[in-house]
Amino acid sequence: MVKSSAPLVFDLASWTKRIPESAIRKLLRFKVKYYFAGGKPGVLPLDVFSKILVEKGLDDLMNLIDGEERKVIDEFNYGPSSGVDSFRETLSGFLRRSDNLKFTKENILVTTGSQQVIYGLLDTMIDPGDVVLSSNPTYLGFMNVAEKLGAKVVTLPTDENGMVTDYLDECYRKSEKKLGKKPELIYVIPDSDNPTGTTLPWKRRKEIYDFAAENKLLVIEDAAYREIQFKEKIPPIKSLDEQNLFVAYIRTSSKEAAPLRVAYSVLPLNLMREVVKARGYYDLCTSTLTQKLLEIYYSKYIDKVLPGIVKKYEERCRVMAKSIDEFFPNGERSSPRGGFFFWWRSTRKFDATLFVEKEAIPSNVAYVPGEAFFTVYGHFFNPDTRELERTAPRKNTMRLSFSYLPPQDIERGIEVLGKVLKEKMAEYHI
Ligand SMILES: Cc1ncc(COP(=O)(O)O)c(C=O)c1O
Numbered sequence: 481m482v483k484s485s486a487p488l489v490f491d492l493a494s495w496t497k498r499i500p501e502s503a504i505r506k507l508l509r510f511k512v513k514y515y516f517a518g519g520k521p522g523v524l525p526l527d528v529f530s531k532i533l534v535e536k537g538l539d540d541l542m543n544l545i546d547g548e549e550r551k552v553i554d555e556f557n558y559g560p561s562s563g564v565d566s567f568r569e570t571l572s573g574f575l576r577r578s579d580n581l582k583f584t585k586e587n588i589l590v591t592t593g594s595q596q597v598i599y600g601l602l603d604t605m606i607d608p609g610d611v612v613l614s615s616n617p618t619y620l621g622f623m624n625v626a627e628k629l630g631a632k633v634v635t636l637p638t639d640e641n642g643m644v645t646d647y648l649d650e651c652y653r654k655s656e657k658k659l660g661k662k663p664e665l666i667y668v669i670p671d672s673d674n675p676t677g678t679t680l681p682w683k684r685r686k687e688i689y690d691f692a693a694e695n696k697l698l699v700i701e702d703a704a705y706r707e708i709q710f711k712e713k714i715p716p717i718k719s720l721d722e723q724n725l726f727v728a729y730i731r732t733s734s735k736e737a738a739p740l741r742v743a744y745s746v747l748p749l750n751l752m753r754e755v756v757k758a759r760g761y762y763d764l765c766t767s768t769l770t771q772k773l774l775e776i777y778y779s780k781y782i783d784k785v786l787p788g789i790v791k792k793y794e795e796r797c798r799v800m801a802k803s804i805d806e807f808f809p810n811g812e813r814s815s816p817r818g819g820f821f822f823w824w825r826s827t828r829k830f831d832a833t834l835f836v837e838k839e840a841i842p843s844n845v846a847y848v849p850g851e852a853f854f855t856v857y858g859h860f861f862n863p864d865t866r867e868l869e870r871t872a873p874r875k876n877t878m879r880l881s882f883s884y885l886p887p888q889d890i891e892r893g894i895e896v897l898g899k900v901l902k903e904k905m906a907e908y909h910i
Contacts, residue, residue: 672819
């Protein structure tokens with residue numbers, strides 16, 4: 481018998497000790513009834529995908545009958561590292577009609593999820609000791625990768641409108657003074673941020689772009705929730721970058737189609753060349769077959785089905801807001817205008833990380849403790865002292881996803897969690 485607890489005899493890379501497992505991935509292991517943890521889509525165009533699979537299968541079959549075996553072989557094969565050309569062309573058209581972004585297919589990179597292009601960009605940009613900017617809190621899939629690669633992560637304060645850009649210049653200068661290097665990139669999620677659910681107004685988007693262009697910084701604009709917007713969309717930061725020089729614009733199909741592990745980005749061309757080189761050593765290319773399936777979705781179906789999908793998410797969001805207001809103890813929540821998440825901060829101090837493990841999960845409810853979204857080794861620009869300070873995670877916070885469950889389960893689950901919080905949170909006082 482092989483013992484699973486046998487000691488590891490290998491000399492692992494040092495990052496394995498420095499970097500925690502993703503708190504979101506960890507919580508996926510728990511099968512709870514009321515799942516508010518990971519941002520799993522719960523409204524998917526399943527009927528459309530069944531049709532697409534049939535359509536694709538029939539098409540392949542007809543080609544085989546017609547003796548076009550080579551064509552079919554190529555669709556079940558390795559593809560280019562930058563993505564299948566016809567799919568990139570389709571995406572270029574989709575970006576033009578949905579967001580008025582005029583970039584040709586040569587500017588578009590297809591990756592295996594947007595997590596991969598975040599990794600590829602950071603892998604390409606960061607040497608140990610380099611400084612990167614983001615908001616406090618920030619997406620852990622950015623922050624933990626940056627810290628894994630040795631970056632010093634500096635975060636700016638956030639309010640109900642996301643990153644407070646008034647502090648950008650001062651934070652940039654203080655970072656150089658304290659950490660010995662100028663920051664070289666800014667990571668933001670302008671549309672319905674993960675984790676806070678906030679949306680950056682146009683003025684702040686423009687300030688970020690102007691600051692980056694003036695100081696030659698890369699903006700990583702992660703638009704994962706671009707399609708899941710309940711109100712009129714604010715133009716992306718990328719719309720200011722007509723020459724494709726300063727903004728890496730990341731979109732994913734995970735939220736608007738299904739997590740088939742396909743994402744698409746518009747990257748400055750020189751940078752794209754290096755990211756493509758890097759990904760040639762991760763997974764070589766994204767599955768050709770899934771790209772072909774999504775090519776059908778983006779060219780024929782998305783415009784028809786998306787409004788209905790967004791409406792359903794909006795209802796889930798409304799129900800969660802109402803339930804938090806009704807059932808939770810005193811605290812503050814964000815007011816998302818899209819995306820998948822609420823951010824909630826309790827008025828009382830308590831340890832939401834311990835609480836999820838000891839109380840929420842045994843009560844059949846899961847959320848992601850807010851602590852997971854604060855940098856482990858990084859700094860925070862404190863607007864009161866106007867200095868960079870070591871990041872102090874706010875343990876009395878949580879991220880609640882409204883995407884996965886139907887409205888009635890959201891209401892019931894939030895009621896259950898609210899009751900446990902009211903009864904037990906005092907025991908977790910810190
Ligand atoms: C802000 C953000 N970026 C990137 C990702 C990764 O998405 P994917 O790799 O499925 O495209 C997520 C997933 O939840 C996310 O919330």
